[in-house]
Amino acid sequence: MSALRVSGLDAGYEDFQALFGVSLDLAAGETVALVGANGAGKTTLLMTIAGALRPWRGGIALDGTDITGQPDYRRARSGVVLVPEGRRLFGSLTAEENILVPAGARGRREAGPWTLAALYELFPMVAARRSHRAALLSGGEQQAAAIARALAANPRVLLLDEVSLGLAPAVVDAFYQLLPAIQGSGVSVLLVEQDVDRALAASSRTVCLLEGRVVMTGESASLDRDALIAAYFGSPAAPPGTGDTGKVRT
Amino acid sequence: MTWVNDILQGIFLGGAYALTAVGLSLMFGVMRMVNLAHGDLAVCGTYLATTVMAAFGVPLWVAMLIMVPLAFLLGLVLQLSLFGRALRSGTTAPLLVTFGLSVIIENLLLQTYSANTRGVPAGNLDVAAVHLGGLVLPWLAMLKLILALVVIGGLSVLLRYTAWGRRVRATSDDQAVARLQGIRVRPLFASVTGIAIAAAALAGTLNAVTTGVYPTLGALTLIFAFEAVIIGGLGSLWGTLLGGMLLGITQVVVSQVSVPYAILASQLLFLVVLAVRPQGLFGNPQIVG
Numbered sequence: 001m002s003a004l005r006v007s008g009l010d011a012g013y014e015d016f017q018a019l020f021g022v023s024l025d026l027a028a029g030e031t032v033a034l035v036g037a038n039g040a041g042k043t044t045l046l047m048t049i050a051g052a053l054r055p056w057r058g059g060i061a062l063d064g065t066d067i068t069g070q071p072d073y074r075r076a077r078s079g080v081v082l083v084p085e086g087r088r089l090f091g092s093l094t095a096e097e098n099i100l101v102p103a104g105a106r107g108r109r110e111a112g113p114w115t116l117a118a119l120y121e122l123f124p125m126v127a128a129r130r131s132h133r134a135a136l137l138s139g140g141e142q143q144a145a146a147i148a149r150a151l152a153a154n155p156r157v158l159l160l161d162e163v164s165l166g167l168a169p170a171v172v173d174a175f176y177q178l179l180p181a182i183q184g185s186g187v188s189v190l191l192v193e194q195d196v197d198r199a200l201a202a203s204s205r206t207v208c209l210l211e212g213r214v215v216m217t218g219e220s221a222s223l224d225r226d227a228l229i230a231a232y233f234g235s236p237a238a239p240p241g242t243g244d245t246g247k248v249r250t
Numbered sequence: 251m252t253w254v255n256d257i258l259q260g261i262f263l264g265g266a267y268a269l270t271a272v273g274l275s276l277m278f279g280v281m282r283m284v285n286l287a288h289g290d291l292a293v294c295g296t297y298l299a300t301t302v303m304a305a306f307g308v309p310l311w312v313a314m315l316i317m318v319p320l321a322f323l324l325g326l327v328l329q330l331s332l333f334g335r336a337l338r339s340g341t342t343a344p345l346l347v348t349f350g351l352s353v354i355i356e357n358l359l360l361q362t363y364s365a366n367t368r369g370v371p372a373g374n375l376d377v378a379a380v381h382l383g384g385l386v387l388p389w390l391a392m393l394k395l396i397l398a399l400v401v402i403g404g405l406s407v408l409l410r411y412t413a414w415g416r417r418v419r420a421t422s423d424d425q426a427v428a429r430l431q432g433i434r435v436r437p438l439f440a441s442v443t444g445i446a447i448a449a450a451a452l453a454g455t456l457n458a459v460t461t462g463v464y465p466t467l468g469a470l471t472l473i474f475a476f477e478a479v480i481i482g483g484l485g486s487l488w489g490t491l492l493g494g495m496l497l498g499i500t501q502v503v504v505s506q507v508s509v510p511y512a513i514l515a516s517q518l519l520f521l522v523v524l525a526v527r528p529q530g531l532f533g534n535p536q537i538v539g
Contacts, residue, residue: 050430051429051430052426052429052430071429072429072430073429073430073432073433073434073435074432074434076429076430076431076432077432081430081431082430084427084430088424088427090419090420090423090424090427090428091423091424092419092422092423093416093419093420093423097416097419097420098420100413100416101416101417101420101428101431101432101433102431102432149431150431153431153432
């Protein structure tokens with residue numbers, strides 16, 4: 001059974017439709033990369049899965065339980081947690097207080113492996129700055145704190161929106177080295193990444209969105225990089241077997 | 251020695267202003283909501299206390315023990331029914347809704363209790379005082395100052411050190427992300443408004459021991475509370491205490507020279523602060539004191 005199953009999702013903002021019949025599956029402990037150009041609907045999809053947006057049509061199920069109608073705060077407690085684009089820590093709280101916010105939420109699922117001590121072990125740079133206000137942390141420290149905050153909820157599904165945005169390459173490398181440790185705890189990760197090579201390297205499967213539609217999905221290891229790039233840009237010069245008609249399905 | 255005593259009386263008066271204003275400050279700091287019915291809700295608390303006293307023949311402190319929790323409940327209900335809805339409908343809606351509520355409350359009180367000023371009987375609490383050399387320490391004023399310190403200090407501790415406080419500050423920083431981290435905003439805001447209204451009702455009732463209460467007193471209450479909040483800095487609880495003190499000291503010291511100019515002087519202080527330092531003395535809209 002999939003940890004997360006998204007089926008036939010239509011979503012958007014007021015009269016603008018951003019997603020058209022998007023479906024995807026995440027197995028437990030699996031990392032799936034979501035790639036696509038700006039405006040392809042990646043962030044909209046994550047926001048809809050996290051509950052910040054109500055889908056117009058379609059369903060979202062967590063471990064086989066339909067959660068489409070669940071409000072955002074309840075969804076976080078049931079185990080779907082978003083690390084938003086731009087980190088969006090609570091700036092006036094210390095790094096540690098940020099991490100304690102989801103941990104203190106009432107009615108959340110059973111305790112999991114991600115205690116404060118475990119998180120500090122994974123992110124020593126956050127531990128060192130635990131009593132500093134989040135607004136004063138560096139970009140890398142903020143990103144680490146944002147991921148730690150999400151993990152503190154002991155999620156089943158972690159939604160990472162552009163974690164590498166605005167960070168030095170060395171810092172980004174360090175994050176991707178941590179990913180196996182996060183997966184190892186049984187967390188499924190849906191990863192939005194601009195850098196296609198990084199996305200392919202970090203994930204077991206890759207899903208490409210174009211103008212709100214899934215145009216390509218496949219095993220990351222065997223995916224034809226050129227075909228993916230073509231799907232990414234919706235290029236008419238895409239070789240046969242890719243694009244809207246010839247999806248590479250696994 | 252008289253001027254020392256004047257400043258002391260000003261500090262006492264400031265404590266009363268701060269206790270009246272702390273709820274206004276809290277609601278703005280957490281929800282960015284200006285509650286124009288704040289003064290009228292304080293007056294409601296006073297009427298409720300006098301009604302309880304008359305109905306059950308209990309002394310003021312017993313009536314207040316009943317009234318303050320009811321005021322908290324009223325705050326909860328108002329937030330869940332009216333204010334929350336207004337907050338979700340844009341920035342001007344809370345102003346319009348609370349202004350309308352203010353008009354409704356004043357007229358309901360006029361209908362129910364008439365326009366006459368009612369006394370709040372409290373034995374000799376309003377005149378009892380300790381004399382210490384040239385200093386006068388009135389019991390009622392000391393009580394209000396102590397309560398102001400307890401309420402503001404207690405709120406600061408709660409906001410800083412408890413899980414509730416963390417949730418309140420997180421939601422104040424970024425409500426959308428707070429929801430995504432599992433925070434349920436409605437009951438959280440309801441608890442904040444409950445505390446704000448309870449503190450206002452407590453202050454209003456103790457103030458009325460000296461001045462009596464009448465249905466339109468809320469407007470005057472709101473003005474002074476508002477000035478304390480603005481002078482201290484929007485959203486800062488300790489700033490509100492300081493703002494109240496400055497208002498009180500100005501008023502008492504000037505009244506030694508000329509009583510009619512005392513109120514004017516405190517309004518001028520407010521205008522000067524607005525002109526010179528519009529963000530207030532503790533200018534950063536953070537609620538952590």
